[in-house]
Amino acid sequence: MQRAISKSKTAAVLPEPVAVAWPVGAPNQPASGAPRPFLKWAGGKGQLLGELRHLFPRTFGTYFEPFLGGGAVYFDLRPRKAFLNDINAALMGSYLNVKRRPDAVIERLRLLQDEYLGAPEPARAEMFYRVRDEYNGLPDHTPQKTACLIFLNKTCYNGMYRESSTGQFNVPFGRYRNPRILDEENLRGASALLAGAELSSTPFEEAVRDAGKNDFVYFDPPYHPLSETSSFTSYHARDFAEADQIRLRDVFADLDRRGCLVMLSNSYTEFTRNLYEGFHQHTVLANRAINCKATGRGKIKELVVTNYRP
Ligand SMILES: C[S@@+](CC[C@H](N)C(=O)[O-])C[C@H]1O[C@@H](n2cnc3c(N)ncnc32)[C@H](O)[C@@H]1O
Numbered sequence: 001m002q003r004a005i006s007k008s009k010t011a012a013v014l015p016e017p018v019a020v021a022w023p024v025g026a027p028n029q030p031a032s033g034a035p036r037p038f039l040k041w042a043g044g045k046g047q048l049l050g051e052l053r054h055l056f057p058r059t060f061g062t063y064f065e066p067f068l069g070g071g072a073v074y075f076d077l078r079p080r081k082a083f084l085n086d087i088n089a090a091l092m093g094s095y096l097n098v099k100r101r102p103d104a105v106i107e108r109l110r111l112l113q114d115e116y117l118g119a120p121e122p123a124r125a126e127m128f129y130r131v132r133d134e135y136n137g138l139p140d141h142t143p144q145k146t147a148c149l150i151f152l153n154k155t156c157y158n159g160m161y162r163e164s165s166t167g168q169f170n171v172p173f174g175r176y177r178n179p180r181i182l183d184e185e186n187l188r189g190a191s192a193l194l195a196g197a198e199l200s201s202t203p204f205e206e207a208v209r210d211a212g213k214n215d216f217v218y219f220d221p222p223y224h225p226l227s228e229t230s231s232f233t234s235y236h237a238r239d240f241a242e243a244d245q246i247r248l249r250d251v252f253a254d255l256d257r258r259g260c261l262v263m264l265s266n267s268y269t270e271f272t273r274n275l276y277e278g279f280h281q282h283t284v285l286a287n288r289a290i291n292c293k294a295t296g297r298g299k300i301k302e303l304v305v306t307n308y309r310p
Contacts, residue, residue: 033185034189035075035078035190035192035193036075036186036190037070037071037075038150039094039153039161040153040154040159042161043069044069044070044072045072045073046070046072047287048286048302049076051284052284052304055263055282055304055306056077056216056263057308057310060214060215060261061215061216062079062081062083062215062216063081063082064083064085064211064216065084065085065218065220066085066208066217067085067086067204067220067221067222068091068095069091073218074197075193079216083208084197084198084200085200085201085202086201087204088161089140090140090149091149091161091201092199093140093141093201094145094149095199097146098146098190099194099197100191101143102188105143105146105187106182108143108147109147109151109187115127116155116181117178117181125173125175128155128174129173131151132148132152135148135169136169150182152169154181155173155174156171156173157171157173158174204251205251211260212260213260214260214261215260216261216262216263217261217262218264219265220265221248223266223267224269224272226269242271245266245271248264252264252276252279252305252307255307256279260307261308262306262307262308263305263306264276264305266303267303268300268302272303279306279307280305280307280308280309281303281304281305282303282305282306282310283301283303283304284302285299285301285302286299
């Protein structure tokens with residue numbers, strides 16, 4: 001099977017996983033100096049890790065995360081061997097470049113950071129839109145594109161990732177006073193950890209094809225909307241509809257039959273609860289925007305499904 005990073009589905013040639021200093025599958029305490037996500041991502045699970053850790057399996061073989069985003073759970077578990085995937089090819093290109101070419105990413109990011117921090121406010125906004133245009137024109141696998149993505153993620157409005165219908169990143173300027181654009185130590189730590197990961201950019205079904213007995217698969221798909229109007233599925237130019245949620249449930253059930261340990265996060269709705277009837281259902285409390293006003297934030301119940309008793 002080909003594991004592709006690009007939209008052209010060219011197989012990525014990846015080195016053998018190497019041993020890293022962390023135990024396989026141990027839900028670890030946050031270790032100081034351990035690598036953290038290098039991108040902020042909508043729907044990121046960072047704030048939920050305290051609750052999710054209780055639900056991880058105690059031991060497992062290989063780790064699979066088919067909707068990787070910022071990878072909060074991956075960086076928390078730090079598994080020795082992992083298959084990481086997201087349909088966003090520029091995002092997965094950035095993991096590949098941080099893994100294989102950290103020096104090139106760091107060098108380019110340093111130039112962007114120096115220019116940005118040395119510029120007054122109007123010039124910063126101009127620079128942001130120049131880098132955004134550059135990003136949209138670059139091929140997904142270049143370290144330049146990865147440096148632009150990290151730069152935009154740290155300086156755009158709310159650290160969001162959103163694309164237009166034609167696939168162009170279109171989030172506006174964020175006006176942060178002193179953003180930390182380059183965290184060299186963290187990028188080098190992420191690079192070492194990613195040495196044990198195989199990376200792909202395919203639809204989720206393909207990304208779990210090789211999962212077998214005792215492997216741990218964590219699904220964090222775009223959430224089923226809480227109401228008709230609250231839909232937020234715009235990570236990518238394509239949406240994630242109810243039919244996709246149903247296909248995902250079928251894949252979940254198939255992995256269960258194959259002896260995998262499977263965990264999934266989603267919104268807490270009648271639809272999602274019915275879809276996963278018969279599996280273990282848990283609730284966690286997340287801080288989420290619950291309407292479009294800044295004041296509309298609060299704790300909101302989310303669903304976590306497992307096919308094992310944690
Ligand atoms: C909720 S986010 C994941 C957040 C992530 N767990 C984190 O902590 O940052 C969902 C991700 O699914 C990806 N995605 C959407 N449709 C997909 C598909 N059909 N196959 C694989 N990935 C998909 C999006 O690009 C997005 O990054």
